[in-house]
Amino acid sequence: MTNKLAPEVQTAYKKALIARDNSYSPYSHFKVGAAVKFKDCDDVFVGCNVENASYGATICAERNAIWSGVAAVGKRDMEYLIVVADQDEPVPPCALCLQVISEFYDPKMPIYLGNLNGIQKCYLLEEILPVPFNSFVA
Template sequence: MLEKLHPDVVDAYEKALKARENSYSPYSHFKVGAAVKFKGFEQVFYGCNVENASYGATICAERNAIWSGVAAIGKQDMEYLIVVADQEEPVPPCALCLQVISEFYDAEMPIYLGNLKGIQKVYLLKEILPVPFNNFVA
């Protein structure tokens, strides 16, 4: 586990870990939990992956958490995101989730990756998504 994490990050990790237990993953058997904190808001929003026989209808834990926050408080900038899975080497968000994250991000936003033992790694969003698909003139 990473040393000297802010207590709010540890609390959010615990929420992601608990959400992971609620995962509906009968096809992959790969449970994932996530928690997101938006800037300026104390509440942490969390989610788990929910699969469907029509794989396109499946939702990842990260998007579930983000969209729960959007439903509650509207579009806001994210302060940080936590992803938890039962893997020795923690897993980053998938490409679909990274694209969603890019709508709410700051390039310096930390993404904490954890497993059942705790948070193991932290990356800045710009490290795992250096060229987001959102730099367009509308």
């Protein structure tokens, strides 16, 4: 699937792959990298999972990438997200990350899931999270 993607997405995948290598995951040994592209911004922001002995202090790669982008350019709508892990079957964002993603909600936003061999799947946000919590908030 990777070869069929826009060069910009392929480059962002490579950045997520590099971020994955920087993962600090001494407890799970499960390294994850992510890259996020915001609309109206040329930069791609990356993150990796960073674990802590106090598991609640752990941060996922997706949230790490999103927070990095927000810190650099402020809150913006997301154009796409890429998640990379070393699994035959690519892994989607966890429920907590999906909730965070919903703050930057565009139901048609693609979420690319990859492994070390490239991007394997693509889902729209609305497919993974059809009813976000923020749709209930007045």
